[in-house]
Structures are given as structure tokens and as C-alpha cells.
Amino acid sequence: MQKHFTLWFKRALFLAAFLVLATTCRAHPMGNFSINHYARFEAQSKNLNLRYVVDYAEIPTSERHDQLDSDGNGTISASEKSAFLRTESAALAKGLSVAINSQPAT
Numbered sequence: 001m002q003k004h005f006t007l008w009f010k011r012a013l014f015l016a017a018f019l020v021l022a023t024t025c026r027a028h029p030m031g032n033f034s035i036n037h038y039a040r041f042e043a044q045s046k047n048l049n050l051r052y053v054v055d056y057a058e059i060p061t062s063e064r065h066d067q068l069d070s071d072g073n074g075t076i077s078a079s080e081k082s083a084f085l086r087t088e089s090a091a092l093a094k095g096l097s098v099a100i101n102s103q104p105a106t
Contacts, residue, residue, distance in 0.1 A: 032058045048098060048105075054088075 030036060036055040041048060056064060068076045068084045098105045 030057070033060065035060050050096070052092060054092075 034055075034057045036057075038051075038053040038055070040051045042051070065076075066072075068080055070080050070083065071077075
């Protein structure tokens with residue numbers, strides 16, 4: 001009887017811990033629909049470099065998959081990835097501008 005109770009108690013304790021922890025763990029703090037943007041500027045003597053990162057959560061990623069897989073074979077090749085990144089980078093760059101002393105910079 002003692003052995004049966006101990007096994008039941010361990011299972012109940014494991015289930016309780018699982019339920020408590022499962023409610024606090026999440027894959028994305030912003031949700032499955034989020035698209036997060038990060039920009040970092042690095043100033044050098046003659047250049048201003050920009051690192052721009054776009055992080056797509058699960059649902060926006062799946063929506064973009066068809067744009068990436070242009071031949072529709074279910075696999076994203078290196079050339080498909082490069083073509084997508086060129087197009088995406090150009091679209092993002094259109095929305096950027098830099099001004100120095102209120103004058104547009106190249």
C-alpha cells in the first residue's frame with residue numbers, strides 16, 4: 001500500500017508542477033502573430049552602418065513561406081533565399097533615410 005501511495009503521490013506532484021510551469025512558459029513574449037524589428041547603427045569615420053533584423057513569429061513565417069519558395073517544391077534553396085532577401089532588403093531600405101544637420105545623407 002505504501003509503495004502504491006508513493007507512486008501516486010509522485011505522479012500527482014509531477015502533474016501539479018507541470019501545470020504550474022506550463023502556464024508560465026511561452027514561445028514568444030509578443031505572441032504568435034508578432035513581427036519584431038531591431039536596428040543598430042554603428043558610426044565609423046566615413047560610414048554609418050546599419051544592422052536591421054526582422055524576427056517573424058510562427059504565423060507570419062508560415063505566411064511568408066510561399067514568397068520564399070518561389071518554385072513551389074516545398075524547399076527553400078539558397079538562390080530562393082538570396083532573391084527573397086534582396087527584394088525584402090530593397091523594400092525595407094526605401095523606408096529609411098538619414099539626415100545630418102537636417103540635410104539628407106547618402
